[in-house]
Each structure stands twice: as C-alpha cells, then as structure tokens.
Amino acid sequence: MRIARLAALGAAAWLALAGLPGSSWAEPNPAPAPQVRSSGDTFTYVVRQNDTLRSIAGAHLERESDWRALQTLNGVADPLRLPVGTTLRLPVALLKTRPVQARLVSFRGDVSLRQGGAVTTRVGATVGEGAEIETGANANARFTLPDGGTVSVPSMSRVRLTRLRAYVLNGAVDQEITVLGGRSEFRVSPVRSPGGFRVGTPLSASAVRGTEFRIGYDGAADRAQTEVLGGSVHVTPEGLEPLIAAPRQGVAIADGKADLVDLLPEPAWVPDNAIQAGGMLSFAVTPVVGAARYRAVVATDADFVNIVSSGESRPGETTIDIYPLPDGPYFVRLTAVSPLDLEGMPADYRFVRALNVVSGLSVEPQAGGGRAFHWSTPPKGAESYRFQLARADGTLVADRTDVPRPGIILPPLPSGEYRWRVMSVGRVDGKPVEAWSPPASLTVP
Incomplete structure (x- = not known):
C-alpha cells in the first residue's frame, strides 16, 4: 500500500528537507546546556564534562546499547574518555523521543475523532x-499542534496524525499528518531541528518549513x-522527481x-454581496481567467476559526x-478553483446577514373576476x-413598485398560466435592502 510506504519513510530523508538550525536545551540542574545542531x-x-559514549546514549538515544553505533560513526578510540568540547554526530533515527499531543x-x-479504539x-x-x-457534510474541525501550529479539516475530509513526537534531547517536535481524503489547511510553526513537519497523501509526501498551505486528496x-x-513546500510525488512549491504556487498530481x-x-x-437578505446566501464573484468554479467558506470570526458553512458554484x-x-x-473567504482542482489564493470579506424575504404568498378571487394577492410581512418589517x-x-403583465402594504388587487386576467413574486424593500445599517420572494404559480381558467 502506498500509505504504508509513506508512513515508513525514515526521519533522515525528511530532515534533509525540513531541518533548521537547532537551539540549546535546559536541564533541571544548573549544568551548562549541551550545544547541538x-x-x-x-x-x-x-x-x-563527565560525558561518556554510554552516558550520552543513555540520555539521548532510544537504547543505551547504541553507544557502539556512536563509537563507529565518530571513530572514537576510547568511549570512556571524551575531551570536553569535542563534537559528536548523533544519528537522528536513533534519538530518544516522547509522545506529545494535539x-x-x-x-x-x-x-x-477516533483514537485508541x-x-x-x-x-x-x-x-x-x-x-x-x-x-461529514457541512462540518469542520480545527486542532492545534504541540508546537502551536494549526490544522483545519473542512467537510467530507479525513486525516490521520501519523506521528506526534518530541525529541528528549531538546524538545524539538517531529510531526507527520496524512490526508486520507478531502482537504486540510495547515499553518505551521517554524521547525526546530532535529524536528520536522511532513504531510502525506497516498500519492505524495511533503516536507515544510514554517508556512501556510493546503493539501487535498481524492x-x-x-x-x-x-x-x-x-x-x-517540498513535494515528492510517488515515483516522480521532487518539486518545490513557492508562495502562490501549487502541485497537482494525477494520471x-x-x-x-x-x-x-x-x-x-x-459590492452586492455585502448584505445578504435573500432566502439563500448568494455570493457573486468577478470571473477569474482560468477558473472552473468557485468556493466560499463562511465564518463568524475574521480568523475563520468558527466556520459555519461553505459551498461551491456550479x-x-x-x-x-x-x-x-x-x-x-x-466573514466569507472566496477562492477560484482551476480545472486541475487547485484552489487559488483566498480573499476574505465581511458581510451582514439580514433576512428580508416575504412568505405566505396566496391569491384570493374577488367579486367581478379580479384577484387579491396576499403575502406576509418579513420578520424585520419592510418599508415597501x-x-x-x-x-x-416571461412576459410581464404587472410590475408595481412602492406598494405600501403586504397585498394588492388586480382586475380580471385572461385565461392562462402565470407566475408572480414580491420584493420586500427595507434598510440595514442605513443601506437599502431588497429581496425577492420565491415565485408562486397562478392558473386562470
């Protein structure tokens, strides 16, 4: 399985892409911290002072017996006598880790959220x-990672936290996430060596530095x-040469x-998007050259932590x-999607939801053949x-503006099929708000 091969990749291969300069670590005692890079x-x-290969292996490697590997790797003649200030190379794959949690x-x-059965x-x-x-559908989740990064999982998506570890040597976090279906968005904190941050799919593996990116898998x-x-982001498609995606770039893998x-x-x-008064929320976008469709994500906050809805254009x-x-x-986040299914750069905007639609459309015959058209007042009222x-x-028979009350009477109509609708006119924050009702049918025998 491709997923199994992705999870089995060694830390060394990842660190060649993801490692950054390290920093010192602190011990409970006042001894000076070891210098590591x-x-x-x-x-x-x-x-x-007082270091031996065995003590170093016992403190920083998974197994104390790996001191022999240190001796061979570093060409140490006497494992009990190490001059202070000497530099040793410790294999990252052998470093001791501890589990951490998001x-x-x-x-x-x-x-x-499934874990431990x-x-x-x-x-x-x-x-x-x-x-x-x-x-599930129209759902989303967001979690924070041990190093302060975040992962947002939109609707119809599945991810696995494949690796969440911290190196005992200096606390650097090593993380790997696999997108098994759908999409996820990542905001990654700067990586501390020897830690790393990787994201995989069954088709690719990606190693990143501190960055913001999205990954999807279908x-x-x-x-x-x-x-x-x-x-x-360094992207390694399965069986293909690695690619480096810079800001405002994407990698599409298929076929x-x-x-x-x-x-x-x-x-x-x-601008018409700014006040949403109709039955549905409806966002129009100026066409983007090369777009196949458009996406919108709605949240109650400007950081899009509390996402409440989303949708796509046809x-x-x-x-x-x-x-x-x-x-x-x-707040709404709009993006254009290419034919390769790459989602473009986001644009965030604020809007106000102010429902102003009439309902309860009905028709009552009148003496002499006329008809009275009725509708209800919208929840917040209407000016006209x-x-x-x-x-x-589609030929208009009547178009009456500035109707003051929820109702109108028309004279007798010729036989036929008709459709009618009503617009409510109101104000929100001092701005005019207009919203059409869904059309209703009328048959005149």
Missing part, C-alpha cells in the same frame, strides 16, 4: 499519535493537490504526473449559493414592496 541525518552534540479546539457538525469528540479533547479526524479520482499560500503551476488569483468582491458559473444562516455579521406578475413565457 543538525547536519542532515545526524545531530551534532558538543561533549561536556488538541481539538473547535468543531461543527458531524465530526468523528474509542470515538471522542469534544472541544478541548487531546489528540494523540495515530488518531483520525473525519468530518481517492476516487486518484489525484492530490498541494497549494502554498506562504513559505515553501501518473505532477504539474507545478501558479495558483489562481483572489476573486474580486462584488461548473462555469460565478455565483455560490449557501444554505441560510441566522441574522448577524459574518414591489409586485410582479408574468405570463408563463
């Missing part, structure tokens, strides 16, 4: 190595995507090949419809209404 698949250690900080909707989903729950997080289509918003391309730019904001369309939300202020009646072919 990374060099590819080894870690440089500066000998202190934490689920928010979730919405159908979210499953149990399913536990609650805000504040600790998330250990081997745990899997899966989200098992049914057997394709994967990496999209870099900041920093850089046995990998493409490094520029991400689509941020969609421009349409292919080739520039309007995104999302199920209704309660009245109030929100606009009434339209059209034949089945």
Whole structure:
C-alpha cells in the first residue's frame, strides 16, 4: 500500500528537507546546556564534562546499547574518555523521543475523532499519535499542534496524525499528518531541528518549513493537490522527481504526473454581496481567467476559526449559493478553483446577514373576476414592496413598485398560466435592502 510506504519513510530523508538550525536545551540542574545542531541525518552534540559514549546514549538515544553505533560513526578510540568540547554526530533515527499531543479546539457538525479504539469528540479533547479526524457534510474541525501550529479539516475530509513526537534531547517536535481524503489547511510553526513537519497523501509526501498551505486528496479520482499560500513546500510525488512549491504556487498530481503551476488569483468582491437578505446566501464573484468554479467558506470570526458553512458554484458559473444562516455579521473567504482542482489564493470579506424575504404568498378571487394577492410581512418589517406578475413565457403583465402594504388587487386576467413574486424593500445599517420572494404559480381558467 502506498500509505504504508509513506508512513515508513525514515526521519533522515525528511530532515534533509525540513531541518533548521537547532537551539540549546535546559536541564533541571544548573549544568551548562549541551550545544547541538543538525547536519542532515545526524545531530551534532558538543561533549561536556563527565560525558561518556554510554552516558550520552543513555540520555539521548532510544537504547543505551547504541553507544557502539556512536563509537563507529565518530571513530572514537576510547568511549570512556571524551575531551570536553569535542563534537559528536548523533544519528537522528536513533534519538530518544516522547509522545506529545494535539488538541481539538473547535468543531461543527458531524465530526468523528477516533483514537485508541474509542470515538471522542469534544472541544478541548487531546489528540494523540495515530488518531483520525473525519468530518461529514457541512462540518469542520480545527486542532492545534504541540508546537502551536494549526490544522483545519473542512467537510467530507479525513486525516490521520501519523506521528506526534518530541525529541528528549531538546524538545524539538517531529510531526507527520496524512490526508486520507478531502482537504486540510495547515499553518505551521517554524521547525526546530532535529524536528520536522511532513504531510502525506497516498500519492505524495511533503516536507515544510514554517508556512501556510493546503493539501487535498481524492481517492476516487486518484489525484492530490498541494497549494502554498506562504513559505515553501517540498513535494515528492510517488515515483516522480521532487518539486518545490513557492508562495502562490501549487502541485497537482494525477494520471501518473505532477504539474507545478501558479495558483489562481483572489476573486474580486462584488459590492452586492455585502448584505445578504435573500432566502439563500448568494455570493457573486468577478470571473477569474482560468477558473472552473468557485468556493466560499463562511465564518463568524475574521480568523475563520468558527466556520459555519461553505459551498461551491456550479461548473462555469460565478455565483455560490449557501444554505441560510441566522441574522448577524459574518466573514466569507472566496477562492477560484482551476480545472486541475487547485484552489487559488483566498480573499476574505465581511458581510451582514439580514433576512428580508416575504412568505405566505396566496391569491384570493374577488367579486367581478379580479384577484387579491396576499403575502406576509418579513420578520424585520419592510418599508415597501414591489409586485410582479408574468405570463408563463416571461412576459410581464404587472410590475408595481412602492406598494405600501403586504397585498394588492388586480382586475380580471385572461385565461392562462402565470407566475408572480414580491420584493420586500427595507434598510440595514442605513443601506437599502431588497429581496425577492420565491415565485408562486397562478392558473386562470
């Protein structure tokens, strides 16, 4: 299985891409801290007073017996006599680690957190190595990593925390996450050596420095995507040459090949989006050259921690419809998606939800053949209404503006099929708000 091979990759291979200069560590006693630094698949250690190869192995390697490996690697003649200040190379693969944990900080909707054979989903729950997080339709989850980074898991996605470890030598965190389906967004803290941060899919492996990026995997289509918003990501597609994606670049993997391309730019904001008064939330975008469709994510906060809804446009369309939300202020993140399924650069905007749609449309026959059209007042009231009646072919029969009350009477109509609708006109924050009702049908015998 490709997933198994990904998980089995050694730390040395990753560190060649992800390692950064190290820093000192602290002990409970006042002894001076050892000087350490990374060099590819080894870690440089500066000998202190009373150090021996056995004591170093016992303190910093998984097995004390590995002191012999240190002797061979460093060409030490006497393992009991190490001059203070001598530098030794410690194999990263042999360094002692301890488990660390992530934490689920928010979730919405159908979210499953599986770890240790149990399913536990609650805000504040600790998330250990081997745990899997899966989200259902219109759901999302967010967790913080031991080094302060974050992972956001949108709807219909599944990720595994394949490795969560800290090196005992200096506390540097080593993390690996596998995206098993759907998408995830990452904000990664700067890596401390000998730690690293890797993200894999069944089609690729990625090593990163401190950065912000997204990774997706579609098992049914057997394709994967990496999209870099900041920093850089080293992507190794299975069986292909590695690629380095810089900011505003992405890697699309499908059909046995990998493409490094520029991400689509941020969609421009349409002012009419600012107040959402209709039954559905509807976001229009200015067309982006090269886009196949558009995505929108809605949150209650500007950092998009509390995501409450999301949606996509139909292919080739520039309007995104999302199920209704309660009245109030929100934020929306818009992106354009390429034919390679690479999601472009995001643009965040603020909008206000203020439902202003009439309902209860009904028609009552009147004496003499006329008809009275009725509708209900919207929840927050309306200053006036606009009434339209059209034949089945769309030809307008009546278009009345500035109707003061929820109702209007029309004279007798010719036989035929008709459709009619009502617009409510109100104000939110001093700005006019107009919203059409869904159309209703009328048959005149």
